[in-house]
Amino acid sequence: MTSAAIPAPPQPKLPENPRTPGRRSRSLPYYLILPIAVWLALFFIIPFVSLVATSLYDPEGSVLTGYDMTWHFANFGHVISTYGSHLWRSVWWALIATAFCLVFGYILAYTIAFKTGRWKNVALVLVIAPFFTSFLIRTNAWKLILGDQSWLVHTLQSLHILGADDRILATPVAAIAGLTYNYMPFAILPLYTSIEKIDQRLVEAAGDLYANASKTFLRVTLPLTLPGVISATLLTFIPAVGDYINAQLLGSTADRVIGSDIQSLFTSTQDYASAGALSVLLLLIILVSTLVYVRRFGTEEIL
Structure with missing residues (x-):
């Protein structure tokens, strides 16, 4: 006599998880980046394409004839031969200032990061404080500091560092000097962020292994702060090379x-072809x- 098979009990129907990602949730990130994409298209891509087109204009045209x-x-060959020395001077000055x-x-x-103690926040505020005034005001202030009748020039002349007829x-x-002063905060802030992350136990361990101060800096401190150095270099050099104020x-x-x-070229002579070519050339450099x-x-980590 065979026994009948016992049917399996019915499985309860589980409710659908409302958090299960669907088509709409998968497309949500694209909706979130849409405003940024539109912003970049309007204020970066379209102006960039227009600038490249301007650099390839027929130089025989004009504002009146089009x-x-x-x-x-x-x-590009014309602007390199005409303004090549100015371009090199901009790059060279930016490198020195950087x-x-x-x-x-x-x-x-x-x-x-390591020596100010509880005055650390005050020191950071003093670094950022120049940004509360206009760029032009800060630059014009240096005209008073470096002027021929300034205390700095008189001091350098009295120390015979400058001649009686020399000037700054x-x-x-x-x-x-103006480039260095105006863009110094762009270097200090990323450097500070990177330096503050250093584990001081690594520096102490280098000392325990009989490394002197210079070797500790070159082998431990500098490699650990390299992301900040790279960020500071880029944030300083890029605006400095195009600065003309x-x-x-x-x-x-x-x-x-x-x-x-x-x-x-853009405003006075209205030579849009040469101005566009110079702009594109500077951008490529x-x-x-x-x-x-x-x-x-x-490095893998750029602050």
Whole structure:
């Protein structure tokens, strides 16, 4: 006699999980980035395409007769031969100012991170405080500091560092000093953020292994703060290479930089083809130098 098979009990129907991702939830991130994408398209991509088209205008055009986009790549050769020295001067001054910002900014950031104690926040506020005033006001203030009748010039002349007829204002030294001062906070803040993360036990361990101060800095401190150094370099060099206010207010008329040429070509001479070619060329130089620098010295963590 065979026994009948006992049927399995019915499985209870589980309610659908309302959190189960559906088609709408999967597309939610795209909706969230849509405003940013529209913003970038309106204020970056479209102006960039327009700038590239302007750089390829027929140079025979004018504001009155109009310009034609004729893929005139000769515009780039023209601006390089005409303004090449100004472009090199802009890059060179920006490199010097960036180097000064890194050196002095690193010292100041290290001091704020480890030596100021409870006054750390006050020191950071003092670093940011210059941003509460206008860029032009801060730059014009340096005209008083570096002027021929200023206390600084008189002091340097009394110490025979400067001659009786020597000056600082209207020289490349004044323009580079203005660049260094105005962009110093852009270097200090990322450096401070990176330095503050250092585990002091690693520095102490280096000392226990008989490493002196310089070797500890080169082998321990500097590699750990390399992301901050890279960020500080980019945040300082990129705006400094296109800056022309410091050169215009603190430098001499003979030492023109590329930003002054672009501004003059767009507004005064209205040579849009040359102005666009210079702008695209400057953009390419910044882009290539940034990629090479990050590829050579970059790390996985860029602050």
